[in-house]
Amino acid sequence: MTDALLRFDGVALVRGGRLLFERLDLAVGPGEALQVAGPNGSGKSSLIRLAAGLLRELRGRVERSPLALADDSSALDGELSLGRALRFWSPEPDEAMDALGVGHLAAVPVRLLSSGQLKRAALARVAASRAPLWLFDEPLNALDADGAARLARLVDRHRSGGGAIVAASHQPLAGDWRRLELGT
Amino acid sequence: MIARLIARDARRGLIGAAWLPIAFFLLVAALIPFAIGPDARLLARIGPGGLWIAALTAALLPVERLIEPDRAAGVLDQLFLHGAAEESVAAAKIAAHWLTFAPLLLLAAIPASALLAMDAPSLARTELALAIGTPGLAALAVAMAAVTAGLPRAGSLAGLLLLPLAVPLLIFGAADAYLLEAAVSLLLTAGAPFVAAAAIRAGRT
Numbered sequence: 001m002t003d004a005l006l007r008f009d010g011v012a013l014v015r016g017g018r019l020l021f022e023r024l025d026l027a028v029g030p031g032e033a034l035q036v037a038g039p040n041g042s043g044k045s046s047l048i049r050l051a052a053g054l055l056r057e058l059r060g061r062v063e064r065s066p067l068a069l070a071d072d073s074s075a076l077d078g079e080l081s082l083g084r085a086l087r088f089w090s091p092e093p094d095e096a097m098d099a100l101g102v103g104h105l106a107a108v109p110v111r112l113l114s115s116g117q118l119k120r121a122a123l124a125r126v127a128a129s130r131a132p133l134w135l136f137d138e139p140l141n142a143l144d145a146d147g148a149a150r151l152a153r154l155v156d157r158h159r160s161g162g163g164a165i166v167a168a169s170h171q172p173l174a175g176d177w178r179r180l181e182l183g184t
Numbered sequence: 185m186i187a188r189l190i191a192r193d194a195r196r197g198l199i200g201a202a203w204l205p206i207a208f209f210l211l212v213a214a215l216i217p218f219a220i221g222p223d224a225r226l227l228a229r230i231g232p233g234g235l236w237i238a239a240l241t242a243a244l245l246p247v248e249r250l251i252e253p254d255r256a257a258g259v260l261d262q263l264f265l266h267g268a269a270e271e272s273v274a275a276a277k278i279a280a281h282w283l284t285f286a287p288l289l290l291l292a293a294i295p296a297s298a299l300l301a302m303d304a305p306s307l308a309r310t311e312l313a314l315a316i317g318t319p320g321l322a323a324l325a326v327a328m329a330a331v332t333a334g335l336p337r338a339g340s341l342a343g344l345l346l347l348p349l350a351v352p353l354l355i356f357g358a359a360d361a362y363l364l365e366a367a368v369s370l371l372l373t374a375g376a377p378f379v380a381a382a383a384i385r386a387g388r389t
Binding site: 015049052053054055067068069071072073074075076077079088089125 | 188192196199256257258259261262264265266388389
């Protein structure tokens with residue numbers, strides 16, 4: 001498979017002097033979804049940040065397509081309305097906001113949003129990007145049942161459009177995900 | 185993306201506490217006559233140097249909000265993921281910081297010069313030197329903000345790092361040595377984005 005959107009070749013990662021994993025191979029192609037699972041501290045978030053290019057691998061090689069990342073920080077300016085804050089990152093966020101059920105909050109300042117609404121906003125930031133590869137770090141954190149269902153629909157739509165998703169989560173994700181267990 | 189970042193940072197600087205360093209600058213300038221006494225000739229002689237010291241100390245105030253809030257909120261990570269090199273991000277932050285700091289400072293130097301009994305030619309020379317030196321000062325502030333981002337007591341630490349490095353700006357600025365001041369300012373402005381970028385990359389965890 002040469003058209004993988006994310007590929008790890010014999011990758012080793014060290015954080016704070018601790019070897020989190022080594023000789024890790026993985027390939028995520030168009031239409032695929034990979035859940036990175038494992039106990040707390042097993043390196044799920046680090047794997048996502050490595051996949052994003054925010055961390056450097058110690059050994060091996062990482063190849064990645066253009067990507068978008070949603071982690072615990074929303075990267076949205078608190079004093080702006082949600083619509084304007086999202087527009088800093090992508091010109092057309094309206095559809096993604098509706099898909100995550102935060103369209104009616106477009107005029108509300110980001111600092112007034114609840115943590116669940118902020119999580120939806122961060123996911124909308126990813127959905128509004130045109131990146132083929134989506135990276136999620138604990139996407140279900142703070143999401144209610146409606147939010148989780150909307151996320152599952154969004155994931156399905158992205159996959160059927162030829163996109164790929166890698167999500168780190170210790171909770172089961174709705175849908176058909178390949179699993180990678182860390183720390184075992 | 186970079187133009188949008190400059191506009192965003194400038195807007196945040198202006199709605200935030202842009203007036204705070206300026207008020208501090210005026211306050212330091214107002215303290216000098218109290219400390220030195222009301223001798224107008226003496227005040228006029230030390231006036232330009234006084235303005236420079238006030239400007240340097242005022243430049244320290246915003247250091248903590250230049251980089252750290254964006255690092256903590258994940259904005260620096262997202263800028264990288266949107267294809268903006270850290271060097272460009274740092275250069276944008278220097279530009280935005282200069283825009284929110286320097287024009288107000290140059291304006292505030294007018295009442296401050298009155299407090300120090302400076303005459304118009306002396307004020308004009310100091311304004312010119314400040315205009316030349318402030319880009320270097322802004323660049324230094326952003327670089328030190330990046331180096332100390334995420335550390336405890338980052339503000340005091342950034343001050344300790346910044347002030348010694350600002351001494352050449354101070355010497356040539358207070359001496360009206362415009363070409364040397366411009367050289368130092370240019371060197372700092374050109375070098376600071378690379379220092380800040382390396383610090384931002386090294387600070388990623």
